[in-house]
Amino acid sequence: MRKKVAFYTLGCKLNFSETSTIARSFEGEGFDRVDFSDRADIYVINTCSVTENADKRFKTIVKQAQKGNPDAFIAALGCYAQLKPEELAAVDGVDLVLGATEKFKLTDYLNDLSKNDRGEVHSCEIDEADFYVGSYAIGDRTRAFLKVQDGCDYKCTYCTIPLARGISRSDTLENVLKNASEIAARGIKEIVLTGVNIGDYGKGEFGNKKHEHTFFELVRELDKVEGIHRLRISSIEPNLLKNETIDFVATSTSFVPHFHIPLQSGSDEVLKKMRRRYLTNLYVDRVNRIKNVMPHACIGVDVIVGFPGETEEQFLETYNFLNELNISYLHVFTYSERDNTLAVEMENPVPQKVRSKRSKMLRGLSAKKRRAFYESQQGTLRTVLFEGENKSGYIHGFTENYVKVKAPWNPDLVNTLHLVELTQIDEDGLFRFNFVTEKVTA
Known part of the structure; x- marks a missing residue:
């Protein structure tokens, strides 16, 4: 057997x-x-x-x-x-x-x-992890996760990922395009680009720090692959998200107006202690650039609360910074001590109760931000890709700018794209809609 x-x-x-x-x-x-x-x-x-x-x-x-x-x-x-x-x-x-x-x-x-x-x-020993293995996820999903890069050369003081995954290294452009074509041939409509630090794409294997290609070149070439209806950038460091990439996504037929950009703190003092490679002014610039060329774009943000030494004033600085920023939702992480990081040795750890309280405040802010973003999309025409799961009698889907919709379960809708009008936000926070056209694509 x-x-x-x-x-x-x-x-x-x-x-x-x-x-x-x-x-x-x-x-x-x-x-x-x-x-x-x-x-x-x-x-x-x-x-x-x-x-x-x-x-x-x-x-x-x-x-x-x-x-x-x-x-x-x-x-x-x-x-x-x-x-x-x-x-x-x-x-x-x-x-x-x-x-x-x-x-x-x-x-x-x-x-x-x-x-x-x-x-x-x-x-x-993690320095032996200097070769690259390409991969992508397919199966019961209507989207595929395509790995283009692995490892990280950054030295953020709270992070164990370089210890777990090794140095930054990338797939060849040729192999990424081959994998993308294989995914498209299987009838999958959306590809999400993934990696540890995908904006650093282009570094070769075995510690070769020379970039064979840039992330922008990767984006530009993927846009030409036939059969892919949607390409989504999963998460990219603000200092590596260049104007040329933002402007290209704004005019692309495949890349969708959705960015996830880690911030981690709205306090420049905390960002320096974290050894992040930017300050808040650059982050504001990235958000404004996206919204100027794509007003309907969805922008998600990673943020850490309770970093060692984070004062109440610094937390409120983060809260107010995010509150005033034109973003769509937050992923909130409560700081946790990790062995073999510099942060674990830092003075003035934040009490767990305070971390929990700050996390709760930011999760509340995220709900407010998401609601405001959804309300801004009411009445607009968007293209929805429907998922493959029957959830309590409903089928769900996402617009190109990451608005979640629902409709009574209909298996004929699975893995199809439809132009819809977003009409009403339901009690569960999801949009109901009217079909505007028959299938954009089967």
Whole structure:
């Protein structure tokens, strides 16, 4: 009988793209992929270590796998597996832990699926992670996550990602375009570009710091790939989001007017302590530039609360800065101490209760910002791509500028694009709409 494998992914879009590529490597090895809630012979958990919460969830997911099949082989890989392999290996039920250089070779380690008393570790020094493995996520989604870059050369004082993923390195332009064409050939309508620091795209493998291509060149060439209806930039550092890219997106037929730009703090003093590579004036300039050429653009913002030494005045500076900025929503992260970072050694840690209070305030601001952005879109004509899931009798979709809509479930709408008029915001905060045309595309 063919063996069954199941995957669980924690964390970012980049992790999802890598899980999908690793899953495809099992197809030629005699495995059938099943849902993580089903009984499987192997459970693979792709870990994240951006927040303390992601670390804690790992044990819960291992228990879920053991419940599905107590005799199953459990493998852990990803960022947490690179940072703390021995810690993961000690979790009851874990049989194999693979670090950054080994995770794409998972099938090489599966000759013996017998359970181990303790997890077997295959990790590396992170400076060995200097090669690039391309990946993209497809499957039950109407969009694909296309990895174009990995690693990071920045030295932000709170961040473990360089320790977990290594130096900045990129896929070749040729291979990115090939992967994009493969995705389009499968009938997927939207591609989301992912990476650790995608604005740094172009650095080669093995520590080669010379940029073979720029991020703008990548954007320009992807816009020419036939069969792609939407291209979305997932997240890009404000100092790497250049005017040429913004202006190109404004006139592109494929790239959508949606940007996610990490800020982290609205206080210049805190930004300096974080070792971010910009100050608030540059951030304002980026937002204004986008809104000048694309008034309907959606702009999301990452922000961290409770960074060591953050005073009440500095937090309010951040709150007021974001309140006055023409943005659409926030992703709020409560600072958590991470081993082997400079921030963990800093003085004056913010009490957990204060961190929680500040986080709650910014989440409230995010809801207000999102509502105001949605209200600004009422009555406009937008193109919606419908998702593939029946959620309590409704089908959901997103406009090009990331407004979420809903309609009574209709399977004929799945993975189709329609021009609609946004008519009414429902009690759940989602838009109802009227169809303006038949399918823009099937």
